[in-house]
Amino acid sequence: MQTNFTEVQLRDPAIQVADSILRSCVHCGFCTATCPSFITVGDEDDSPRGRIYLIKEMLESGSAASAPVAFHLDRCLSCLSCMTTCPSGVDYMHLIDHARTHVEQTFRRPWHDRGLRAVLAAILPYPARMRWALRAAGLARPFVGLIPQRGVLFARMRAMLTLAASERVVAQGVGDVTAQTVHPAQGTRRGRVLLLAGCAQRVLDPGIHAATIRLLNRMGVEVVIPQAAGCCGALTHHMGKHAAFVAQAGATIRAMTDALDEETDAIIINVSGCGTVVKDYGFALRGEDPDLAGKAAKISALAMDVSAYLLKIGYQRTRPESGLTIAYHAACSLQHGQKITDAPKALLRQAGFRVVEPRDAHLCCGSAGTYNILQPEIASSLRARKLDTLTALSPDAIAAGNIGCLTQLAGAGIPTIHTVELLDWMAGGPCPAGLKS
Numbered sequence: 531m532q533t534n535f536t537e538v539q540l541r542d543p544a545i546q547v548a549d550s551i552l553r554s555c556v557h558c559g560f561c562t563a564t565c566p567s568f569i570t571v572g573d574e575d576d577s578p579r580g581r582i583y584l585i586k587e588m589l590e591s592g593s594a595a596s597a598p599v600a601f602h603l604d605r606c607l608s609c610l611s612c613m614t615t616c617p618s619g620v621d622y623m624h625l626i627d628h629a630r631t632h633v634e635q636t637f638r639r640p641w642h643d644r645g646l647r648a649v650l651a652a653i654l655p656y657p658a659r660m661r662w663a664l665r666a667a668g669l670a671r672p673f674v675g676l677i678p679q680r681g682v683l684f685a686r687m688r689a690m691l692t693l694a695a696s697e698r699v700v701a702q703g704v705g706d707v708t709a710q711t712v713h714p715a716q717g718t719r720r721g722r723v724l725l726l727a728g729c730a731q732r733v734l735d736p737g738i739h740a741a742t743i744r745l746l747n748r749m750g751v752e753v754v755i756p757q758a759a760g761c762c763g764a765l766t767h768h769m770g771k772h773a774a775f776v777a778q779a780g781a782t783i784r785a786m787t788d789a790l791d792e793e794t795d796a797i798i799i800n801v802s803g804c805g806t807v808v809k810d811y812g813f814a815l816r817g818e819d820p821d822l823a824g825k826a827a828k829i830s831a832l833a834m835d836v837s838a839y840l841l842k843i844g845y846q847r848t849r850p851e852s853g854l855t856i857a858y859h860a861a862c863s864l865q866h867g868q869k870i871t872d873a874p875k876a877l878l879r880q881a882g883f884r885v886v887e888p889r890d891a892h893l894c895c896g897s898a899g900t901y902n903i904l905q906p907e908i909a910s911s912l913r914a915r916k917l918d919t920l921t922a923l924s925p926d927a928i929a930a931g932n933i934g935c936l937t938q939l940a941g942a943g944i945p946t947i948h949t950v951e952l953l954d955w956m957a958g959g960p961c962p963a964g965l966k967s
């Protein structure tokens with residue numbers, strides 16, 4: 531694609547990167563066929579190719595984002611399915627990240643949109659605040675039916691209350707194991723890892739961290755949880771709130787760096803949405819102060835999804851086969867963002883499960899961070915589509931490696947369980963909540 535940035539504009543390193551990405555797109559449109567927002571609404575401006583044009587015009591003009599551009603960029607899930615499909619290797623992720631920051635800095639959203647985004651950014655990355663919010667949502671849950679059916683504001687309120695008070699969230703009764711810093715290896719120590727405790731998952735389902743730690747400890751791996759490492763910054767990053775992202779990611783990077791030693795094998799992440807962002811810290815923070823940028827690159831290089839690490843060190847089950855069929859849902863951040871497609875399925879098979887996959891496995895379930903709250907109509911359509919393909923498999927449970935997907939797909943009568951909880955169970959841990967053994 532031809533671009534028309536001025537020499538002055540091209541002195542900005544961020545514009546240089548955007549220019550190079552834009553030039554790599556050859557307009558072929560292959561990406562439109564695998565884009566969930568385009569498939570759902572059918573508008574070229576809601577396809578990757580359409581958005582690339584919108585971003586090009588916005589950045590070349592050097593002016594503030596317009597309402598229509600913000601509208602169509604907001605409807606992108608950042609699922610990165612287009613990157614998997616694109617034959618030209620267009621780096622859509624870095625382009626949309628740049629564009630979101632430009633929109634956030636230059637476009638004044640309607641008051642209710644600004645307010646909701648500010649509330650989400652002020653609550654979700656902080657576990658204590660989120661616990662309070664969930665309690666309040668639980669009290670408000672009986673009144674969901676009274677919210678008017680029309681209007682985006684009411685649709686967002688309904689989506690937020692429904693998600694916050696979903697069966698999956700309130701059913702958890704496990705204590706937060708992440709308050710303990712060092713979880714020693716059982717037997718001879720064969721590895722040491724840091725675990726990112728993060729924010730939302732430790733509140734929504736603390737059992738996932740508990741299973742991860744138990745399993746790794748049993749396999750001879752010491753797990754260290756740096757207490758000062760909180761949110762990875764993914765939520766604010768995807769809202770284009772760059773300053774908040776740098777503050778949150780910076781705090782987590784410094785805490786992780788302080789906890790590293792020469793024997794640390796990896797930084798384990800069991801929320802694939804967070805993993806995609808942490809693996810990109812080196813790029814996203816390259817323009818910050820050199821000390822932080824250097825640490826960010828180091829943390830990115832050490833980051834590993836828990837499934838990749840388990841496969842590397844050799845997972846083995848100790849229980850007899852359960853006879854259960856598990857429908858594996860590939861989170862976009864894992865399959866498109868991190869290009870991890872086989873490891874979780876291979877591990878589940880090693881654990882003795884029959885693994886099945888839904889049709890159109892490349893399509894997003896509609897969770898996408900805060901997307902299901904900010905874009906409830908498209909998100910609920912994608913959820914229904916995904917659940918149709920999953921329930922058609924008649925599985926005993928749905929497994930995924932991302933808390934957002936697990937929460938999004940809950941409530942359809944099939945347990946949604948993190949892959950690592952199933953692996954832990956088959957290696958001697960407790961049966962995951964909601965699953966009949």
Ligand code: SF4
Pocket residue numbers: 564565566567568576577578581605606607608609610611612613622
């Ligand atoms: S990231 Fe996903 S929703 Fe956004 S343009 Fe690409 S395929 Fe479409």
Ligand code: SF4
Pocket residue numbers: 554555556557558559560561562578579612615616617618619620
């Ligand atoms: S598939 Fe790649 S090159 Fe083709 S239009 Fe989409 S982003 Fe551009």
